[in-house]
Amino acid sequence: MTKINILPNIAFFDSSQGGLTVWENVLKRFPNLNTQYLGDNARCPYGNKSQETITRYASEATLYLASRNALLLIIACGTASSVAAKELQHLFKLPIIGIVEGFCKFVASLLQDKTRTVAVLGTKFTVRSNRFNEELGANGVEKVWARACPLFVPLVEEGISQGPMVDAACDMYLWDIPEDTKVVMLACTHYPRLTLPIAESLERRLGKTVIYKSIDGDWVLKLGSKEQNDPIYLVESSLPIVNFVEQFIVSNQYENILNHGEKQVLCTDSPEQFESIARFFTSIPLPKVEAVEIQT
Known part of the structure; x- marks a missing residue:
């Protein structure tokens, strides 16, 4: 996978737009934080799929976000957190936290x-x-x-x-x-x-x-x-996630490299539709939503 020149960031992953509620609350505490958000709306919802499928989808998203200079991945999805977080923590060196x-x-x-x-x-x-x-x-x-x-x-x-x-x-x-x-x-x-x-x-x-x-x-x-x-x-679930992000930044002395305010919002299908639904989940103005293809 090609390495992309993106500032170090904290990444968020969800099956669609719901995780923007977590993203928004983290940015309320840290408005200048570099973040990227990936909503896998092409394969949403996750809640009616098998454990193997959910874990595969989450692994692919993790690999993709790690290639984009993520320092921490937040699985902002209750289903993926319940099913896949522990396995992903074993598979990847990237620090990963779910909401559970x-x-x-x-x-x-x-x-x-x-x-x-x-x-x-x-x-x-x-x-x-x-x-x-x-x-x-x-x-x-x-x-x-x-x-x-x-x-x-x-x-x-x-x-x-x-x-x-x-x-x-x-x-x-x-x-x-x-x-x-x-x-x-x-x-x-x-x-x-x-x-x-x-x-x-x-x-x-x-x-x-x-x-x-x-x-x-x-x-x-x-x-x-x-x-x-x-x-x-x-x-x-946002409050404990926000507290964890604060501890992560301070303990790793990341205050200076994560404060450029770069925000990227990605989806796997129809960015226009994604953005129209996203407004129900966050009051923070979104950057232009970009459609991306996750390699399987």
Whole structure:
């Protein structure tokens, strides 16, 4: 593969545009960071594919981004993180982080009573992989309730983040969430665009206040109808990723070589369509989206 003259950067990879939610939050903390983002929209979604296929796709993306001077790769995809991150960490010298380990450790730190339920909302393959259950258990969480929400991604990618269809989908997936749930994890990077309808569905089901924990602080999304001081925390994966990036930059003394503000956004199919959908995931102006071909 031809070496390309690109500034040292931190790379992000997702099956499509959802990982831009992670990219955006990292850039909120480090606005001058050199970054490249690759969305494999030609082969999206990953959530209904086999473990072997997902790992192959993620390996090809890793090799491609490594050839473009990446110093760190963030797998900003819940499915690929659940399925392929550990294997990629063994295969490549490039430092690689997925959203699972740090996310689970962060959530466990929120859970003072480890007997309370943590709910995980993700794709079919994320839930079937059991990776979140394993990592949460390793961090002392005793009860995990996982639910696949396959309608969420296509709704978001159609630009539908509120209204009757979204409300119906949320109620369908959350109707039997346990009464003692304390934390709800958004284990897919598309799902932060549905935080409000998810919070409203949780309140309809459990009657409790829902607090969204984000890089911008804690936000009350929905006040509970029950008079009790026992809120539910709704959490997405960006905050632990942002903290990891900060530690990575400082520990490797990369402050001076990563601060030119170079941003590149790549996709594997139809950059115009990619960009039209991307606006639902980030408020940061995108550079011109470039279509690239990943060698297989």
